[in-house]
Amino acid sequence: MLWLRILSILLAYVKTKYFLKYRTRDQLEKYQMKRLAKHLRYVCKYSTFYQERLKNIPLTMTMDVLTTFPTIDKEIMMDHFDDLNTMGIGKEEAFHVALEAEESRDFEPMINDVTIGLSSGTSGNRGLFIVSEKERNAWAGTILAKLLPQSIxxxxxxxxxxxxxxxxxxxxxxxxxxxxxxxxxxxxxxxxxxxxxxxxxxxxxxxxxxxxxxxxxxxxxxxxxxxxxxxxxxxxxxxxxxxxxxxxxxxxxxxxxxxxxxxxxxxxxxxxxxxxxxxxxxxxxxxxxxxxxxxxxxxxxxxxxxxxxxxxxxxxxxxxxxxxxxxxxxxxxxxxxxCDDIFYFNTNDGGSLPIFPDFVRRWIITSAPEVREYRVIQYQDSQLEIQMEPLTEHMKEQVENRIQSFLKEKNSVIPTLRFSKYQPNEKGRKLKRVERHGAF
Ligand SMILES: [Zn+2]
The missing domain is CATH 3.40.50.12780 (ANL, N-terminal domain)
Incomplete structure (x- = not known):
């Protein structure tokens, strides 16, 4: 029913835009804990996975209690998909519906009122996500409230x-x-x-x-x-x-x-x-x-x-x-x-030096400010491929000096650098300017 849908989007919009006016961090945290306690009680009632794992949820939740609960990740979520969701949807059926929709591209994958989504990833490693109609509407309302430049x-x-x-x-x-x-x-x-x-x-x-x-x-x-x-x-x-x-x-x-x-x-x-x-x-x-x-x-x-x-x-x-x-x-x-794109270099004393993507960005942008596009890839043997547009001998020299002096100072083994012209991003593929290939 369209009117019901619009009404629930509007409710979430109005709530986000006009009613969540806590001023302090303290008030915000109190609000979160109140909502969380209520939510956890609901989850324990309908999710077998959490019934077994979350015992004694206090009436007043605190961060200290929350941090005693087990963490999950994509793998755990997928392994326990059937028990974890509260809608009684099975993994096999959900995958089947999602993949069929993806191939034919002419219907939205749904089971009852629940939308099925596949996250990107290699074929064996794709995540399966489900969202109810009500959640979708709330999401639309929240996103509109946060992003519309003026009012609805x-x-x-x-x-x-x-x-x-x-x-x-x-x-x-x-x-x-x-x-x-x-x-x-x-x-x-x-x-x-x-x-x-x-x-x-x-x-x-x-x-x-x-x-x-x-x-x-x-x-x-x-x-x-x-x-x-x-x-x-x-x-x-x-x-x-x-x-x-x-x-x-x-x-x-x-x-x-x-x-x-x-x-x-x-x-x-x-x-x-x-x-x-x-x-x-x-x-x-x-x-x-x-x-x-x-x-x-x-x-x-x-x-x-x-x-x-x-x-x-x-x-x-x-x-x-x-x-x-x-x-x-x-x-x-x-x-x-x-985190998969943190670079690692061997140090001279046999250790391993992690370098965050932001450092890699700065190596390029600060030593070759005329660069318009770039990509840096670290390969398994810790070699670096540096693509730049434009690419001149002077720029190569500047970037090479910068990387070498940075790594020398950190007592790291200097990797081989390979320069090439910037390759435009493949259509439909996510752009990553700093990327590590292969697992270590
Ligand atoms: Zn701000």
Whole structure:
């Protein structure tokens, strides 16, 4: 029923936008714990997996109690899929429905009112996610509240680029808001034509696609004046952020969301804040200075497939200066990348030196400021491949000197460096500028 759907989207919108006005961190944490206690009691009632594992949930929850609960990850979630979800959906059936929909691309994978989603990954390692109708509506309302530049009453034309799983939803209207979906696998020329016709007020796309659109604008082949630009789904590298901001002459907004949850969004100042009104995020520190962490997330809104102390493999860095918006939600400097993309070098005394993606970025950007595009890959034997555009002898020399002196200072064995011209990203593939290949 459409009216029911719109009503529940509106409810979530109004709640997020107007009613969650805690001023202090303390008030926020109290709110979280109250919601969490209620949520955990629900989960224990309907999920066999948690019935067995979460005993004695106190009336008043605290972080100390939460941290005694077991953590899960994608593997555990998939191994216990049938017992863990609260909708009685079996893994086999869900996979079957999802894969069939993906192949035919003409229907949305659903069992009863529950949407089935597949996360990317190698064939044996794909995650299966389920979301109820109610959860989908709440998600839509929350995302609108956090991202619409004005109110829900203003007219907006949103161009949304995503890897489409189906041919449905080419265009959808929700009141005064029109959504137009663009399939990332389509030709860029087709996108540009459609953008010309639609003249969107809000652009939502992964940074690699946003950059391509910006290049058309930069070259005068496309005229666009969106009110808001939002990047999703890929790490926003400073080199792309700066370029897109310069071309459109405005702040770039970001949404950090994955199949596991809607985790962060930018405020009007462009600062990413964790969505602590719907998730509790524990910080697992991964550097000595306690600047970088991997999030452990507990979503207190998701009931169909509970996400409780779910370990994510991402690297987030804390923003130390307070944000001008005054939100008590934790501010994030950047989403640096995946833990899998931390580089490792052998040290001369037989140890191993981890180098975070941000350092690798700075090696390139600071020693070759004229670089427009780059990619650095570390291979299993710790060799580095460095792709740059443009690529001159002088740039090679600068980058090589920088890397060598940095690693020498850390007493590391110097790897072989291989330079080549920048290879454009394959269509439909996520852009990673810093990447490690192969497991160690
Ligand atoms: Zn802020």
């Amino acid at each position: 009453r203003s007219r907006e034309v949103i161009a949304f680029f995503l890897r489409a799983n189906s041919n449905l939803y080419q265009s959808v209207s929700e009141g005064r808001i029109q959504f137009h979906f663009f399939d990332l696998l389509e030709e860029i020329k087709t996108h540009i034509q459609r953008l010309k016709q639609l003249n969107p007020t809000i652009l939502v796309a992964p940074p690699s696609m946003m950059r391509m659109i910006a290049e058309y604008v930069d070259q005068g082949e496309l005229v666009l004046q969106p009110k808001k630009i939002i990047t999703v789904a890929e790490v926003l590298d400073p080199i792309d952020k700066n370029y897109i901001e310069k071309v459109f002459n405005q702040i770039i907004h970001q949404v950090y969301q994955c199949t596991e949850g809607f985790l962060a969004a930018t405020c009007k100042y462009g600062t990413l804040h964790l969505n602590e009104d719907i998730v509790v995020i524990e910080k697992e520190w991964i550097d000595e200075k306690k600047k970088r962490f991997s999030p452990i997330i507990t979503d207190f809104e998701r009931k169909a497939q509970p996400i409780i102390r779910y370990r994510l493999n991402d690297i987030l860095t804390i923003k130390e200066d307070p944000c001008l918006c005054g939100s008590p939600h934790q501010a994030i400097e950047q989403i640096e990348g995946r």
